[in-house]
Structures are given as structure tokens and as C-alpha cells.
Amino acid sequence: DTQVTVTVPAGTGSVPVTVTTAAGTSNSVTFTYINAPAITSLTPNQGPTSGGNTVTVSGTNLSGATSVLFGTRAATITANTASQITVTAPGGAAQSVNVTVTTGAGTSNPLPYFYLMAPAVTGLSVTMGPSGGGNTVTLFGSGLALTSAVHFGSAAATNITVISDTQITVTAPAGTGTVLVTATTPGGTSTVGLGNAYYIYVAPPVISSLSPAQGSVSGGDDVLIRGSNLTYTDAVFFGIAPASFAAVSDTMVVVTSPAGAVGLVTVTVHSPGGTSNGAAFQYQP
Known part of the structure; x- marks a missing residue:
């Protein structure tokens, strides 16, 4: 006598809900239709298998998101508006997964996100060079196609040219001593390589x-x-x-x-x- 369960019909906006019996029609209570969420982009749409990077999900009707899934793994929501959600990506295997947003109105369309392995630098074409830098060095390894930065110790190399996923060339920066050469991609930063990834700066004789x-x-x-x-x-x-x-x-x-x-x-x-x-x-x- 105090409860009725119904299946909601399709509709839009805010509408009054009433109940009619043989004794008449009740007062009304407002019900609001919420449009299903839709996502249009992920920035960035790739990241390391370890997760932990920030991803911005853009779209429409995103207010009140209850979950953002990367495949089957839930991201941590850090900010949420009607057009944008900021999340911290969870970890995942090196593969493509679908990202979806769920609100009270349903689940969005999926967009692909790519988990990438960290690059590896396994060798250098030359392992010595002048302290003033300026010479060309070829890095050998794996996962180098999306290299965005190369460092000789803490100094950034310039003129990065990707030849293949296993080979890139750079112009060495100035430096001193023996330094580790690393490459950075959306998948992360390389560590000590399997071969000789150290570079020795040599002062002029x-x-x-x-x-x-x-x-x-x-x-x-x-x-x-x-x-x-x-x-x-x-x-x-x-x-x-x-x-x-x-x-x-x-x-x-x-x-x-x-x-x-x-x-x-x-x-x-x-x-x-x-x-x-x-x-x-x-x-x-």
C-alpha cells in the first residue's frame, strides 16, 4: 500500500510523476532524465604498463561519473565536470584496452587506450665523446619509436631522429664524467640497458x-x-x-x-x- 515499482518510459528533461487509482490522481514528484555519457577523446591515449599517469577523458554528459574503467580496471577519478574527467590510470598489460565512463544514466561508448612497455637502451654507436657535446650518437634498443626525450645523465640530447623501433640518433649534449643514457616514451623511461648504455665525456687532449x-x-x-x-x-x-x-x-x-x-x-x-x-x-x- 506504500510502494509501487515501475519501468521508466523514455523521455527527456524533468517531468512530473503521478500515480492514478480509482480514487483519483496523486500529487506529483519530479523525475529528471539524464542523457547517457559519451566520450570523444583521451589525452593521452597511451601510457606505461605501471599506470599512475594522468589521463583526461573528454566528452558530454560526464557529470556524476561513478566509474571510469580501463578494460576491467577502475581508474581513480580526481576531477569531474560535464565535459571532462581527470583520472589516474591503473596499471595494465602491454595491450590496447577500452576506456568507458559510467554515470547514473548508463555507460558511454568505448575509446581505445594503449599500454606500452618502457623502452630499453641496450647499446650506443659510440661510447665516448667531447665534453662540449655536439657529436651524433646512435642509440640501439627496443620500444624507441615513440621517444620524446633522451638524456645523457641529467642533460637533454637534441635532434632526436627515430629510425625504427630499435634505433634512434641524437646530438649529444655537453657533459662531464661517465653518464647513463636513457630514452623516454609514453611507456616510461629506460633504466640500465642490457648492453653498454653508458657514455664517457672526454676532455680535449x-x-x-x-x-x-x-x-x-x-x-x-x-x-x-x-x-x-x-x-x-x-x-x-x-x-x-x-x-x-x-x-x-x-x-x-x-x-x-x-x-x-x-x-x-x-x-x-x-x-x-x-x-x-x-x-x-x-x-x-
């Missing part, structure tokens, strides 16, 4: 003296080069002629002079850090 500073035009003389930043020496030149050498320490390189013509030539040392200043060597008859 410096020559302070040659001993002796003269030798025979026929070459074959042992010359001690003293200076600094000589550990990574990869070439020594007498003028334009290459010489055989051995880097003894960061301050000494022993070199065998090549043959040359009578007169002065400039000796230079080259390393991944660049080319040194010149030192004079006198070829004698």
Missing part, C-alpha cells in the same frame, strides 16, 4: 712538451709526448702523417716518428675529446 723535439728524416725515433687528457688517444700526427703510438697514462704518450722532410712539422694528438694543440718537431738530415 693537451700537449705540453715533446722529448726529444727533433729526429731523423728517416723516422723511427721514439718521442715522449707529455700533456693531459691523453688516456683515450686514438691517433697522433706529425703534420699530416700518422704515427704509431702507445698511451702510457693520462699524461704521457710514447710515439714513433714517421719519416718526413727536413724542417718543422706540427705534432697533434687526437682523441674522442677532439684534437690537441700543436707542438713543433724538427726533422734533421
Whole structure:
């Protein structure tokens, strides 16, 4: 005598609800029809498998959302208006899932969201370079196609060029010491790679003296080069002629002079850090 259960007919807006019996028609109580939610975009529409990133769901009739599902997993709603919902994405396997919004009026249409594995950097084309940066370095690994940033330690590289999902090139920034090279995508940031993902900054070599500073035009003389930043020496030149050498320490390189013509030539040392200043060597008859 105190309750009636009915199936609501279709309608729009706010309407009066009345009950009629043989004794007449009751007073009215207002019932409001709510349009079903509809979503039009997800920003971003991809993220890491670990979740935790912020996603904005845009659409219509989103007020009073009771849940936002990423597949079967519920996101955490942090803000909600009629046209936008901000959520913290849950974790998920590396795949595409449907995102839906549910309100008191029903469940929205689905939109795809892509869970991505974090990238991995497993190797570098060169593992040393000048402290001033500016050289081109190729990164090898996996999940690199959507790379948005590359860091050498805390310094950001520039001119990121994606060649494939396993290879990108960048211009190295300036730096010092040994640093870890990482790549960042919507799937996250790489950590220590499976191979050599470390990069060594090398200061330019410096020559302070040659001993002796003269030798025979026929070459074959042992010359001690003293200076600094000589550990990574990869070439020594007498003028334009290459010489055989051995880097003894960061301050000494022993070199065998090549043959040359009578007169002065400039000796230079080259390393991944660049080319040194010149030192004079006198070829004698």
C-alpha cells in the first residue's frame, strides 16, 4: 500500500510523476532524465604498463561519473565536470584496452587506450665523446619509436631522429664524467640497458712538451709526448702523417716518428675529446 515499482518510459528533461487509482490522481514528484555519457577523446591515449599517469577523458554528459574503467580496471577519478574527467590510470598489460565512463544514466561508448612497455637502451654507436657535446650518437634498443626525450645523465640530447623501433640518433649534449643514457616514451623511461648504455665525456687532449723535439728524416725515433687528457688517444700526427703510438697514462704518450722532410712539422694528438694543440718537431738530415 506504500510502494509501487515501475519501468521508466523514455523521455527527456524533468517531468512530473503521478500515480492514478480509482480514487483519483496523486500529487506529483519530479523525475529528471539524464542523457547517457559519451566520450570523444583521451589525452593521452597511451601510457606505461605501471599506470599512475594522468589521463583526461573528454566528452558530454560526464557529470556524476561513478566509474571510469580501463578494460576491467577502475581508474581513480580526481576531477569531474560535464565535459571532462581527470583520472589516474591503473596499471595494465602491454595491450590496447577500452576506456568507458559510467554515470547514473548508463555507460558511454568505448575509446581505445594503449599500454606500452618502457623502452630499453641496450647499446650506443659510440661510447665516448667531447665534453662540449655536439657529436651524433646512435642509440640501439627496443620500444624507441615513440621517444620524446633522451638524456645523457641529467642533460637533454637534441635532434632526436627515430629510425625504427630499435634505433634512434641524437646530438649529444655537453657533459662531464661517465653518464647513463636513457630514452623516454609514453611507456616510461629506460633504466640500465642490457648492453653498454653508458657514455664517457672526454676532455680535449693537451700537449705540453715533446722529448726529444727533433729526429731523423728517416723516422723511427721514439718521442715522449707529455700533456693531459691523453688516456683515450686514438691517433697522433706529425703534420699530416700518422704515427704509431702507445698511451702510457693520462699524461704521457710514447710515439714513433714517421719519416718526413727536413724542417718543422706540427705534432697533434687526437682523441674522442677532439684534437690537441700543436707542438713543433724538427726533422734533421
